[in-house]
Amino acid sequence: MSRTRLIVRNKRRLTFLTRRLYTLKEGLQWSGMEVIHDPVxxxxxLSRFEEALIQTPQFQRLRGIEQLAMAYFAYPGANHTRFEHSIGTMHMAGRIADQLGLSRDEKVLVRAGGLLHDLGHPAFSHAVESILRRNPIYQPVVQGRTFSNHEAFTQYMIEEILSEDENLLQRAPDSSRDYFTTLSHIAIGDPFGRPPYLAQIISGDIDADRIDFLMRDSYHTGVSLGLIDVNQILESLVLENGRVLLGGRDGYSEEMALVAAESMLTARAHHYSAIIHHPTTQAARAMLLYALEGTLERVRSKMEKEDKNDKNSVSTIVMDFFLRSTDADIFSFIRSHGGPTEQRLITRLKEGRICPLIMRFNYSRLHPQTRTALAIITENGRAKKIFEETLARRIHDLHGTPTLVDLDMASGLPKTIRVKINDEEGFFYDNSALANGLIRAISRQISLCVFTRDREKRPPVRDVLEEIKTLSIQLLRFIREETPIQLEALLLIFHTLNKLFSEETDSYISIPKIHNITWIYRTTHQLASIPQLKHLFNYNYTHEYEFPYSDELYKNIQTLVAVEMLNEDIRTIEHKNRWKQRYEYTLTPIGALYAEEIAPHYKKEIQIITEYLKQHKHAVIHDLIRMPKRRYQA
Structure with missing residues (x-):
């Protein structure tokens, strides 16, 4: 073959291969796509089934939804979308499946689950999703099922829409409805009768979703979140008794498994402080949310005036935000239906004129009681909306400063990941002092920002702090009347223990230090079985460990420690020729004061808790810590 002919033949072959390649920025131009070039x-x-999933209109919608919503105002490179993140999650899910030695069918499921895990995200992601919690009347109801988060929409789209797509069914490994139901539950991290490890791969403490978004967000924002050693993380994952654990072959590899997991936790902590809690990101989010909620209220009022019979009309609009809309569609909706104020906010966003920050309150600037109140308020969507709007209105009324307020607290604590050290299982945070410290640091990440278009009219910080304190106390009363506050109920257990075990002299006081966090799990589980207390301790417990465990209960314990209502000490103890960490808890002076203040709201419940603890006094393993009374009461 001549040199010229060989060059031409190779050139044609290269052209053919290039046409079958797909880059995230070029779009789906070739139906025969087999390869994606991803910058991360x-x-x-891709398999033929995955190609078909990507080709669906539901998945293509994710091209128009920014991964970090409004963060591009702070980080211009953060223009990546849910589309590419979902493909990256699919890829990471496949790598984890390979590491764990899963079967071909299981790998197909978890890759598809990773691909579809964000299918139900609304335009502007979590910013718009919060509307459902802030305005429960807007939550869509379909066939008796209430949709309150993006996971519910993801399930709906997979089970009701994708399962009816003829082109997709032709390429699916199984075209039955049961297959798509299983796929939907794996996509949202719910085992639904399947082995729990399939859901863990998509949504766990160390999962495909988290690995990809930390790496991708770092790449596109330019923010270094530290070294996330993906290969080391994957090498550290093992499958034991149907669950994904961290482990190793020997002492050194076990230690490296902990280091790899710690690196992810460090990245997660930095991700919140650098990106999510960036004041510009929060300002843009507050502007969008105010404009959208104002527009929806105008639409609802208009429908009421026109005597519309369909009470679910606004909910139908909101449902479209999750099923069909892109970020651009939200702007168009506000443009079409918003009033003058909403129009001005959207114009400022389009022109990049973000409301400047005039003050920001973080953990160190808030009193522990205020931190506790805000932690409770952020968990209640309606209360959070009332807090932000009322604080903004009070600042304006008192100081003539038109403001927007945004309150946010970090989430996503690692709660369930287990490690296997010396053939013995335990929780990750029980085996890593760094993990324990990082969990506390994440729990303390609170960002309360006040923005205004007029920098010159800056109200005194002391006045705003007083308004925050007063308003938060008022809202707690509102929340107590509407729903039980589990965080306060947990505090009341320690308050009762103090009453039972404390000893006082003229100058000294001895308070109980409760040994071992497992006592708290067992006690709350028992209290939940008492009908009069079920509403306060109604956690979802798992019994797969040697004690009843609850993710939410662990989160509440860490929150009380973070806001300084409880003091957590770590004691090292020997167990089976190995030194382990054990947590011990005391009620802080501020916690004792707060508990005294809320006790009148829980008189009947405290009586029952007291009777229970008296009957089981012998089971409360504790020490008495002696200190000067003035020190504890300070």
């Missing part, structure tokens, strides 16, 4: 993971290969 490199080459990603």
């Amino acid at each position: 993971h490199g080459t990603i290969r």
